[in-house]
Amino acid sequence: MADDPGGPVPRTPREEVRRRLLSAAVRAFAEHGYADSRLEDIAHAAGFTKGAVYSNFGGKRDLFGAVLRERSDAEIDTLLARIGESADPADAVADTVRGVARRITEDPERGRLGLEFAARATRDAQTRDVVGRMRRAQREAVAEAVSRFAARGVPLGADPGLTALILHCLTNGLSMEHLADPGSVDTETIERALGAVIAALASVPPPDREEPQ
Amino acid sequence: MADDPGGPVPRTPREEVRRRLLSAAVRAFAEHGYADSRLEDIAHAAGFTKGAVYSNFGGKRDLFGAVLRERSDAEIDTLLARIGESADPADAVADTVRGVARRITEDPERGRLGLEFAARATRDAQTRDVVGRMRRAQREAVAEAVSRFAARGVPLGADPGLTALILHCLTNGLSMEHLADPGSVDTETIERALGAVIAALASVPPPDREEPQ
DNA sequence: AGGTTAGCATACCCATGGGTATTGGATACT
DNA sequence: AGTATCCAATACCCATGGGTATGCTAACCT
Numbered sequence: 001m002a003d004d005p006g007g008p009v010p011r012t013p014r015e016e017v018r019r020r021l022l023s024a025a026v027r028a029f030a031e032h033g034y035a036d037s038r039l040e041d042i043a044h045a046a047g048f049t050k051g052a053v054y055s056n057f058g059g060k061r062d063l064f065g066a067v068l069r070e071r072s073d074a075e076i077d078t079l080l081a082r083i084g085e086s087a088d089p090a091d092a093v094a095d096t097v098r099g100v101a102r103r104i105t106e107d108p109e110r111g112r113l114g115l116e117f118a119a120r121a122t123r124d125a126q127t128r129d130v131v132g133r134m135r136r137a138q139r140e141a142v143a144e145a146v147s148r149f150a151a152r153g154v155p156l157g158a159d160p161g162l163t164a165l166i167l168h169c170l171t172n173g174l175s176m177e178h179l180a181d182p183g184s185v186d187t188e189t190i191e192r193a194l195g196a197v198i199a200a201l202a203s204v205p206p207p208d209r210e211e212p213q
Numbered sequence: 214m215a216d217d218p219g220g221p222v223p224r225t226p227r228e229e230v231r232r233r234l235l236s237a238a239v240r241a242f243a244e245h246g247y248a249d250s251r252l253e254d255i256a257h258a259a260g261f262t263k264g265a266v267y268s269n270f271g272g273k274r275d276l277f278g279a280v281l282r283e284r285s286d287a288e289i290d291t292l293l294a295r296i297g298e299s300a301d302p303a304d305a306v307a308d309t310v311r312g313v314a315r316r317i318t319e320d321p322e323r324g325r326l327g328l329e330f331a332a333r334a335t336r337d338a339q340t341r342d343v344v345g346r347m348r349r350a351q352r353e354a355v356a357e358a359v360s361r362f363a364a365r366g367v368p369l370g371a372d373p374g375l376t377a378l379i380l381h382c383l384t385n386g387l388s389m390e391h392l393a394d395p396g397s398v399d400t401e402t403i404e405r406a407l408g409a410v411i412a413a414l415a416s417v418p419p420p421d422r423e424e425p426q
Numbered sequence: 427a428g429g430t431t432a433g434c435a436t437a438c439c440c441a442t443g444g445g446t447a448t449t450g451g452a453t454a455c456t
Numbered sequence: 457a458g459t460a461t462c463c464a465a466t467a468c469c470c471a472t473g474g475g476t477a478t479g480c481t482a483a484c485c486t
Contacts, residue, residue, distance in 0.1 A: 008481075008482060008483095009481090009482085010482080010483095011432095011433080011434085011481085011482055011483070012434090014432090014433075017433085017434080031336070032336065033248070033332060033333075033336065034248075035246075035247075035248030035249070036248070038472090038473065038474090039473075039474070039475090040473075040474095048434070048435085049434070049435055049436075050434095050435085050436095050473095050474085050475090051433080051434045051435050051436075052433080052434055052435085054434095054474095054475075054476085055432090055433055055434060056433090056434095059474075059475070060473095060474065060475090108335075111335075112332075112335050112336075115328065115331055115332045115335060116332060117393075118328055118389050118392065118393055119246060119325075119328045119329060119332045120246075121392065121393045122321075122324075122325050122328060122392050122393075123244070123245065123246065123325075128393065128394075131393045131394070132393055132394035132396070132397075135390060135393055135394050136394060136397060157409055157412065157413045158405070158406075158409040158413075162402075162405055162406060162409060163409075165387075165390070165398070165402065165406055166383065166406050166409065166410055168386070168390070169383055169386030169387045169389070169390050169406070170379065170382055170383045170386055170410075171386070172385075172386040172389055172390070173381070173382030173383055173384070173385040173386030173387075173389070174378075174382045174386075176331050176382070176385055176386070176389070177348060177378070177381070177382050177385070179331065179334065179335050180330075180331055180334045180335075180341065180344045180345055180348055181341075181344070181345035181348050181349060183345070184345075184349060185378070189375075189378065192371070192375055193375060193378055193379050193382070196370055196371040196375060196376075196379065196414070197379055197383075197410060197413070197414070199370065200370045200371075200410070200413035200414045200416075201409070201410070201413045203413075221451075221452060221453095222451090222452085223452085224451090224452055224453070224462095224463080224464085225464090227462090227463080230463090230464080251442090251443065251444090252443075252444065252445090253443075253444095261464070261465085262464070262465055262466075263443095263444085263445090263464095263465085263466095264463080264464045264465050264466075265463080265464055265465085266464095267444095267445075267446085267464090268462090268463055268464060269463095269464095272444075272445070273443095273444065273445090
């Protein structure tokens with residue numbers, strides 16, 4: 001059964017091999033961490049073997065580096081794309097907050113990978129360089145968005161750069177807290193936390209229990 | 214030289230053996246991470262061999278668990294102790310902020326360990342339980358401190374629990390950011406970020422460039 | 427078609443380090 | 457003192473998995 005087959009099986013394009021390996025690596029590193037991810041598992045998850053990995057990457061470290069750079073670029077692109085779509089200030093902020101909160105709770109892979117990156121950045125200079133660049137770019141994107149709101153007349157309790165740092169770090173901190181203690185840090189709580197800080201920084205009095213006015 | 218010695222070398226008390234191993238393990242896990250820490254290195258750093266480790270702990274996982282619990286208790290004690298010493302509200306806040314900022318930049322071991330704990334909590338239920346408990350206790354301690362300020366008449370833009378969550382997560386986020394990008398997140402920046410958020414949440418106008426009054 | 431190359435599969439190597447079994451000497455007990 | 461016990465040192469085991477060398481076949485060349 002399934003005996004001889006008609007001729008040669010077509011070969012997977014190198015580009016796709018690389019993409020599938022990278023994608024499998026992202027899942028593996030996020031789920032098991034760098035050390036506990038096995039190259040053979042990653043390769044099989046992508047439908048190949050270790051040979052494919054060493055044919056497309058220099059080794060485990062290099063594969064991790066490729067994952068890091070790929071995600072870094074993706075993150076920055078997402079951020080930059082989001083800046084454009086701003087509507088009414090209040091609504092835009094509320095929507096963004098909701099989106100951020102949902103991504104934290106519904107896409108744990110992202111947070112896990114971020115933690116893995118951060119942990120390795122602590123010890124490896126190469127990783128630190130890339131992660132540092134990514135973080136700076138993210139903060140700058142946030143700062144840019146904040147500046148636009150400021151230009152529209154929203155008062156700020158701090159300059160855009162500091163405001164961006166605050167929002168960025170608060171978001172990361174909330175993400176970490178959710179991962180460590182999902183039960184007491186849910187989507188709604190994250191929304192409230194971000195909303196409260198933004199409201200306070202924008203010198204907008206906290207919502208008076210019901211809709212204002 | 215150093216030839217025969219007078220008789221038996223006294224044996225190190227078991228309590229001290231355990232303490233020294235634990236302390237060496239803290240340093241190792243913080244510096245190299247769990248996976249890249251070798252039991253033999255830890256043992257030698259403490260002045261013993263692997264035998265001492267397996268005599269005092271169940272194995273590598275158990276040693277990590279012991280480190281986690283020990284640090285968890287220490288963190289909670291520190292937090293609780295700090296609550297007592299509040300003087301003038303404004304000064305107390307400024308002092309606390311300065312202390313937190315300095316600890317982040319001057320004691321990287323703490324942040325690194327926190328990251329390691331968080332990363333493992335993501336995948337291991339046991340670790341997640343302990344880390345979750347620790348985090349909740351920390352937030353409650355902060356909430357308690359916030360409540361005291363609120364009782365003294367400091368207005369709050371959010372309830373103490375949410376305020377504590379915000380401050381706690383912002384602190385952790387800033388710590389992570391400092392580790393990943395020490396150059397652009399220094400002590401002063403951390404102080405400003407924390408100060409700005411506290412000022413905003415307490416509905417206190419931001420410092421007017423120079424001393425107020 | 428025959429030959430060459432490119433690229434993944436397969437088989438193998440071996441350093442690493444967690445875990446275990448055993449030993450040896452100090453402490454406690456009688 | 458003699459004996460039992462405790463506890464860390466030592467020696468050893470071996471599963472693991474990153475890395476490498478080789479094989480094999482599809483795609484490319486001419």
